[in-house]
Amino acid sequence: MxxxxxxxxxxxxxxxxxxxxxxxxxxxxxxxxxxxxxxxxxxxxxxxxxxxxxxxxxxxxxxxxxxxxxxxxxxxxxxxxxxxNHSVVMEVEATRQQLNCLFYRQPLDKNVFNLTTDFKLGLHNSKMLTLESIVNWWGVEIEIRIKADNKFIIYKHRNLHRLKHMLVNKKLASETRKVTDLNEQILVKPERKNSTQILREHILKYFEKLLKSDKNSKWRSVLDTLKNILLNDLNSVPKTLSIPCDFRRYISKNKYIRYLYQDVPNEKKDEGAENFDLQLEEIVSPMCEFQMRTSGKNANTDISFEDAIKIICTDCRLTFTGANFVCDVLKHFSDDHNEEPDWNCLKCNRVFTMPSLTHMGWTHTCDVS
Ligand SMILES: [Zn+2]
Ligand SMILES: [Zn+2]
Ligand SMILES: [Zn+2]
Missing domain, CATH: 1.10.287 (Helix Hairpins)
Incomplete structure (x- = not known):
């Protein structure tokens, strides 16, 4: 035809x-x-x-x-x-800061994109973030070299929170959403040749050694925070690990939702603007990926905590390590990455700030089962 x-x-x-x-x-x-x-x-x-x-x-x-x-x-x-098809798919490349205020609530000169370079929501949280928060923040990678007799076990943990985005007009009735719990099951890459078998308890024991040699307990809280991350990861894998190994898991069974938008500046709205309240719906499924490797390099020399631990901001490609790394990490994330709108639990609708939610490892006791 x-x-x-x-x-x-x-x-x-x-x-x-x-x-x-x-x-x-x-x-x-x-x-x-x-x-x-x-x-x-x-x-x-x-x-x-x-x-x-x-x-x-x-x-x-x-x-x-x-x-x-x-x-x-x-x-x-x-x-x-x-x-x-009704669902129009658009690909946008944006940093987290840009994404948080990418869309105007009403069209401005027939355009809904905030094309200014000033990506500030005016929400900057002046409170310092905790390390517990940062280790659960997006774009964060942790690397720990754990001394294990004649070699190092290199543990890498990376936050890869899954995001789903949809642009909605809040002036129109919205559809109801089906809420499902996240499956905490682990995905494993196939086993490789030349692997080293190791009990996960042994990995923990080696890590504890790192704790014990911290004589003045100067690093106590830092090591406890990292130990919790390691523990949570190890609790979700088989008792015996074949290193190298790669895992991925949901950090929490809860999903959270929020709406991102930017108010149109100076009241200069287009005609018909009252028909629009555009907001970018964002649903997060908190997820992490972790891996274990072994390395024989420099395995006979001792390694200090400062050098055994790295925290990486993958967004900025900054690596924090050495004597002042905790201070530097806290300052970097508090200064540059702490402007985040609040989240709602998708089920019980409770509101959480991103610092408090990440501090709790993206979990809470949900009233709705
Ligand atoms: Zn993890
Ligand atoms: Zn950064
Ligand atoms: Zn809830």
Whole structure:
């Protein structure tokens, strides 16, 4: 079936080329001459002949037009299919700060994107973040070198919270959402050759050694925080690990939701703005990935805590290690990454600030079962 765009193109082609048919004059003159002699057999012969010529001529023009229109027709059909699907998918590359205030609630000059470079929500939380919070923040990677007799076990833990985004107009009735608990099951990459078998209790024992050698308990709270992360990860894996290994798991069974938006500046709203309250719905499923590796490199030398632990801000590509790393990490995240709108539990609707939610490892006692 012809698309309506094609019909329009072909109709215009026919109209134009019927007029421009090069045999019109010749045809007219011949018919006039035959009329004078009353040669009706001749007239019907020339009508038949010219009719065929005209048809051939127009068919040729239509074929050329079809070829020229083809790619445009396909493009139009594709676009229409996309809109017929109802869910329009858009890909946006943005930093966390940009994403948090990417959309205006109402169109401004027919545009809903906040294209200013000033990505501040005015929500900056001046309270310092805790290390417990930061280890659960997004874009954070932890690396610990655990001394194990003649080698190091290198443990890497990375937060990879799953996000689902949808732009909604809050002025329209919204659909009800089905809430499911997150499956805490672990995903494991297939076992590799040349693996080292190790009991997970032994890994913990090696880690405890690190705790014991902290004589003045200067690092006590830091090591406890990291131990909790390690414990939670190890509790979710088999008793015997084959290193190298990779795991991924949901940190919590709860999902959280929030709405991101930017108010339009200075009341200069477009006409019809009252029909819009655009907000970016964001649902998070807190998730982490962790891995164990072994390394024999420099395994005979002792390693200090400061150097055994690394915290990496993957957004900024900054690595924190060494004597002042805790101070530096707290300052970096409190200064640069602590402007986050609050979250609601998707089930019980309770409100949490991001610092408090991450401090609790994305969990809470949910009233709704
Ligand atoms: Zn973990
Ligand atoms: Zn950073
Ligand atoms: Zn809840």
């Amino acid at each position: 012809l698309h309506k765009f094609e019909v329009e193109v072909y109709l215009n082609v026919l109209k134009k080329f019927i007029k421009n048919w090069p045999e019109w004059d010749q045809f007219e003159q011949a018919v006039l001459k035959l009329k004078e002699t009353n040669d009706s057999a001749g007239i019907s012969k020339i009508l038949k002949e010219k009719y065929i010529n005209l048809k051939e001529y127009l068919r040729g023009m239509l074929n050329v037009a079809r070829q020229l229109a083809n790619s445009k027709v396909n493009q139009i059909k594709m676009e229409e299919n996309r809109y017929d």
